[in-house]
Amino acid sequence: MRSGYYSSVDSFLRYARQKQNDIIALIRDFVECESPSDHPPSVNRFVDLMAERVQDIARVRTYPGGTFGKHLRCEFTLPGGRKNGQILALGHSDTVWMLGTLSAMPFKEGRGRLWGPGVLDMKAGMAFFIFAMRALRDLDVAVARKVVLQVNSDEEVGSESSRALTEDAARQSAAVLVLEPGTGIEGKLKTARKGVGNYTLVVHGRASHAGVDFSNGANAIVEMSRQLEKIAGFTRLDRGITVSPGVIHGGTRSNVVAAECRAEIDIRAPRARDREYLDRKFGSLKPFDKRCTLKLSGGLNRPPMERSAGVRKLYGIASKLAAEMGVAIEESATGGGSDGNFTAALGVPTLDGLGAVGEGAHAPNESILINRIADRTALLAKLVGAL
Ligand SMILES: [Zn+2]
Numbered sequence: 001m002r003s004g005y006y007s008s009v010d011s012f013l014r015y016a017r018q019k020q021n022d023i024i025a026l027i028r029d030f031v032e033c034e035s036p037s038d039h040p041p042s043v044n045r046f047v048d049l050m051a052e053r054v055q056d057i058a059r060v061r062t063y064p065g066g067t068f069g070k071h072l073r074c075e076f077t078l079p080g081g082r083k084n085g086q087i088l089a090l091g092h093s094d095t096v097w098m099l100g101t102l103s104a105m106p107f108k109e110g111r112g113r114l115w116g117p118g119v120l121d122m123k124a125g126m127a128f129f130i131f132a133m134r135a136l137r138d139l140d141v142a143v144a145r146k147v148v149l150q151v152n153s154d155e156e157v158g159s160e161s162s163r164a165l166t167e168d169a170a171r172q173s174a175a176v177l178v179l180e181p182g183t184g185i186e187g188k189l190k191t192a193r194k195g196v197g198n199y200t201l202v203v204h205g206r207a208s209h210a211g212v213d214f215s216n217g218a219n220a221i222v223e224m225s226r227q228l229e230k231i232a233g234f235t236r237l238d239r240g241i242t243v244s245p246g247v248i249h250g251g252t253r254s255n256v257v258a259a260e261c262r263a264e265i266d267i268r269a270p271r272a273r274d275r276e277y278l279d280r281k282f283g284s285l286k287p288f289d290k291r292c293t294l295k296l297s298g299g300l301n302r303p304p305m306e307r308s309a310g311v312r313k314l315y316g317i318a319s320k321l322a323a324e325m326g327v328a329i330e331e332s333a334t335g336g337g338s339d340g341n342f343t344a345a346l347g348v349p350t351l352d353g354l355g356a357v358g359e360g361a362h363a364p365n366e367s368i369l370i371n372r373i374a375d376r377t378a379l380l381a382k383l384v385g386a387l
Contacts (some may be wrong), residue, residue: 005160006375007160009094010324010325010378010382011139012135012139012325012377012378012381012382012385013325013374013375013378014138015135015138015378015381016131016135016186016373016374016375016378016381017374019131019134019135019377020370020373020374022131023128023131023373023377024109024114024223024370024373026053026127026130026131026201026311027114027119027124027127027368028048028114029048029049029053029159029386030123030124030126030127031045031102031107031114031116031117031118031119032102032107032116032221033045033046033049034071034095034097034099034100034101034102034118034367035093035095035118036094036095036096036097036098036246037068037094037095037096037153037154037155037156037157038157039067039318040065040067040068040070040097040153040351042069042099043065043068043069043070043093043094043153044069044070044305046069046093047062047069047070047071047072047093047151047153050072050074050126050151051072051074051346054074054076054130054133054149055131055281055364056131057076057077057133057134057137058074058075058076058077058133058149059074059075059077059309060072060073060074060075061073062350063165065153065154065161065162066160066161067161068094068095068153068154068157068162068173069094069153069159069160069360070152070153070320071151071152071153071162071165072093072149072150072151072152072153073091073148073149073150073151073169074148074149074150074151075146076147076148076149076326077131077137078133078136078137078143078147079136079137079140079141079142079143080141080142080143080144081142082144082327082368083144083145083146083173084144084145085144085145085146085172085173086145086146086147086148086169086173086174087145087146087147087148087173087174087176087177087379087384087387088131088148088149088150088169088170088172088173088175088176088177088343089147089148089149089150089174089176089177089178089179090149090150090166090176090177090178090179090338090339090340090343090350091122091125091126091129091149091150091151091152092122092151092152092153092154092155092156092298092339093143093151093152093153094152094153094154094155094156094157095117095118095121095123095156096118096121096156096362097117097118097339098213101115101117102116104297104362105117107119109370112173112369112370112371113358113367113368113369113370113387114367114368114370115269115365115366115367116365116366118179119356119358119365119366119368120355120356120358120359120361120366120367120368121180121181121361121362121366122179122180122181122299122353122355122356124355124356124358124368125179125180125181125354125355125356125376126149126179126355126374127375128179128355128356128376128377128380128382129149129177129179129380130149130158131377132179132377132380132381132384133147133381133384134334134373134377135377135378135381136381136384137322138386139386143385144386144387145174145387146175147384148169148173150162150166150169152165155338155339158301158302159302159339159342163339163342164341166339166342167342167346168235168345170342170343170346170348170350171346173343173348173351174348174349174387175314175348175349175351175387176340176343176344176348176349176350176351176363177198177350177351177354177380177383178190178338178339178340178343178350178351178353178354178355179353179354179355179382180338180340180352180353180354180355181251181353181355181356181357181358181361181368182332182349182353182355182356182357183332183334183353184359185357185358185359185368185369187284187329187353187355187357187358187369187372187376188320188327188329188330188332188353188355189315189330189331189332189352189353189354190331190332190333190338190340190351190352190353191307191311191312191315191331191332191333191335191352192270192304192305192306192332192333192334192352193305193333193334193335193337193338193340193341193344193352194268194269194270194300194301194333194335194336194337195268195269195270195271195272195274195300195302195303195304195337195341195348196266196267196268196300196302196335196336196337196341197266197267197298197299197300197301197302198246198264198265198266198267198298198301199264199265199267199282199295199296199297199298199299200262200263200264200265200294200297200298201224201231201262201263201264201265201285201294201295201296202260202261202290202294202295203220203222203223203227203250203261203262203287203293203294203295204220204288204292204293204295205217205218205219205220205257205258205259205260205261205291205292206218206257206259206291206292207235207252207255207256207257207258208257209255209256210254210255210256210257211255212259217257218257218260218289218292218321218372219257219258219289220250220251220258220259220260220292221250221258221261222289223261223287223288223289223292224248224250224261224263226288227263227285227288227294228245228248228263231243231245231265231282231285232244232245232287233362234278234281234282236277239269239270239271239274240268240269240270241267241268241269241274241277241278242266242267242268242269242335242358243265243266243267243278244265244267245263245264245265245266246264247263248261248262248263248264249261249262249263250262265298267299267300268335269300270304270306270333270367271303271304271306272303272304272306272345274304275299275303276338276383278299278300279299282296282299283296300338301329302338302341302342303341303342303345304344304345305338305340305344305345305350305352306344307309307333308344308347308348308349310348310349310350311344311349311350311351313349314349314350314351315331315351317386317387318351318354318379318383318384319331321382321383321386322375322379323377324382325375325379325382327375327379329379332353334353338352340352345369351383354376354379354380354383355376356368356372356373356376357369357372358363358372359382
């Protein structure tokens with residue numbers, strides 16, 4: 001490395017620092033436009049706001065989101081003539097926060113952080129990316145590939161309506177950059193994510209009077225209890241596979257032998273081949289009480305993002321670019337899923353957790369660190385410039 005290399009501040013970092021107030025203003029506008037997954041008109045309002053804020057630097061189009069809000073695609077106009085392949089950045093417009101949350105949890109700046117619903121997951125990450133694209137334009141850095149930002153409206157609820165769009169875009173891309181928050185207060189990048197899914201088990205028994213006709217009843221709750229003990233035993237912590245019953249409903253009244261019981265079970269697994277194990281285990285369930293029947297549905301709905309050679313290479317590039325700014329980044333594996341799971345499963349090198357650094361996603365202390373805004377924005381610009 002050239003001597004004295006660190007003595008001059010990286011030009012992208014300098015740019016992002018100069019623009020920090022503008023970045024914060026954009027984050028504020030994004031957070032103050034609430035967009036819960038289950039309220040399409042609000043999500044659409046957010047999408048319109050974002051489209052308006054990039055229209056001077058991107059070609060924008062939207063796609064219908066079915067029962068959700070619309071999905072947004074921004075193709076940026078960047079310096080550099082010949083466009084060789086594509087880089088896909090992934091964001092999501094929806095948040096887990098109900099409409100009206102802002103009145104109790106308003107956007108604010110304090111204690112070195114920005115606070116508010118959705119600020120970390122993931123409105124700041126998208127604001128960073130927009131300013132990263134402005135940096136490439138304003139610094140006139142030639143970009144070899146087409147750069148597309150896709151913003152899905154249903155990520156927090158499983159990405160059912162956006163999945164095909166994400167996969168189509170990923171197939172045309174050399175790399176995928178996911179703007180989800182980093183891990184922990186250090187903002188570690190995410191190079192592996194578990195596959196995520198859920199099963200629903202319904203037990204049908206036979207109702208009867210708990211006092212007069214007890215023996216004629218087949219208790220669905222008792223049957224479910226025995227099944228759940230077995231199901232919880234499918235967890236293999238040494239292999240990172242977890243099986244966690246999360247919701248249970250059953251019965252009507254205490255003096256009626258329960259005819260029906262329903263349970264929802266969360267499953268997480270780090271490797272694609274774990275699907276077979278889970279399918280086999282769940283497929284082997286049989287009623288203990290022969291008068292009961294079991295109905296099982298579901299499975300993994302997000303495949304695992306595995307730490308492939310392509311992912312490792314991408315992480316290596318990011319880590320070198322961060323070091324140029326004097327920033328040491330680390331990588332992490334997480335049990336949570338994102339749209340990066342879909343793209344990585346197609347074999348497209350995917351780097352996740354490139355968004356904001358903070359804590360409290362989905363929680364009342366949701367916040368991002370102001371002193372990590374500039375280096376994250378600069379890293380995104382440098383990555384897009386380097387790929
Ligand atoms: Zn998210």
